[in-house]
Amino acid sequence: MPLRLFNTSSRTKQEIDVSGEEVTIYACGITPYSPSHIGHARQAIAFDTLVRWLRFQGIRVRYVTNFTDISDTIIDASKKEGVDFLEVANRHISDYRISMNRLNVLDADAYPRVTESIEGIISMIETLVKKGHAYLAGDGVYFEIDTAPEKYGRLTGQTLEMVRSGAGGRVASTGAGKRDHRDFALWKIAKPGEPSWDSPFGRGRPGWHIECSAMVHEHFGHQVNIHGGGSDLMFPHHEAEIFQSECCFNVEPFARHWMHNGMINVDGEKMSKSLGNFWTVSDAIDAVGPMVLRYALVNAPYRQPIDFNQVLLDDAEKNHGRLIESIISAGGVSIARQWSDIESLKNAEDSLIRGMDDDLNTRVAIAEMQSVVKMLRQANSSQDHSVASACVGWLSAYAGDVLGLLPDEESLQRMVGQASERRDEIREKVESFIAMREEARSERNWAEADRIRDVISELGVVIEDGESGTIWRMKDL
């Protein structure tokens, strides 16, 4: 049963097309002019979730996401710093890649850059001009909306008229050479001192929208299965892409499926630099750790807006902590390869699959994960190693491979192994302390018993008195 994914274009959930050799996915990436923020992380994780889910089911995927490494904002930043624009871009790209790796976002199959795609961009613009969809003006080349009015509003439901009357004077001021304010730039003629490339239309740089059309074409040809990005890109960016690609190559639809993730607000307000409520990814990772941040971002389904606040982080920290702790507490149990003979695990698996197939409902997936964590904690408490082993296997697959909330299995093994090694190292010591404490307890010498518990605690060990005697575990890894 293939994934049903919400298609912005039809506003319904639709099965994605898996009939081809591979599913092609293109996500609009970042403009690297400043450190990455948690909104970038959410977008990357949303598409990572899609890619992981398809691959987990054995579907071949080719995933490409780009860097817009030339833009007005990058030029501004480079002027401010007095460095080359590429230095600004490279620095923030590297920052982004590092952060995304820490967040367990799998590498894309390619990361095209605008500055390395100029040729394809120019060639598309030439075609559009030749076909009469674009015109040269004094300050650049523009796409003429009126040449394909029926394509307006494919994603946002707006019509030409609505945009003409709406938005007041805000749109009228941009793009001096436009014939109509709804036209958009394909090529911008450079001002003195700006980075620029030769083209038949004069030295300049690409407009924002054309680059993605060109890069999609370069990597996937005329059509792509799934295309998307943040929901703020629907208009005008993605609608502009539809104009460009469909008019240039005579295909329709250019993207079979449009996927858009929801935005992040901070303490109930839109996250923005002017409000001073901006969270960079590295700040957020420093605050709670990468896996807790990822948990917080997949706890809500990808299309829902997220309000980023302290309560959200506390909740994520607590719940993710329970996940990790349950696995560590399982000690050195082997990771089971299959678990379908345990009914509750099978049910949890079925429900998770149903949830993920229904528009990547990670919230349902996490609910099932939480019930397995609970089961594992019970198994740990009752020392039921075979159930514990099955639970750890389940979690490794679904919390790990699918949701990306755990290190990969090898690291997980290592983590569990290290915990058990350290356990072995101090076993003798701890057990003798426990024996001492047991003696004190039998004499009802509670002060001494508590003192010994404090000593044990300093070894990084938590003890719990239970029916079957006192069990102990490492506080953390």
Add this chain to the structure above:
RNA sequence: GCACGAGUGGCAGAGUAGCUAUGCAACGGACUGCAGAUCCGUGUACCCGGGUGCAAAUCCCGGCUCGUGCUCCA
């Protein structure tokens, strides 16, 4: 103004017609010297008003409120 979306228990957040969502938090109890883990139990949750249905959080109509987009934005 126009477009799109959303309003579920203390919080986060599933659920498209009838069966306990889940987790955290809270409260009561069991077990405990204490602590912790675990177990059992508790909370009359579905923005408002109509309508359709044997039955509605779930469908329809109307209203209210909120968010986002219409300008660079993940």
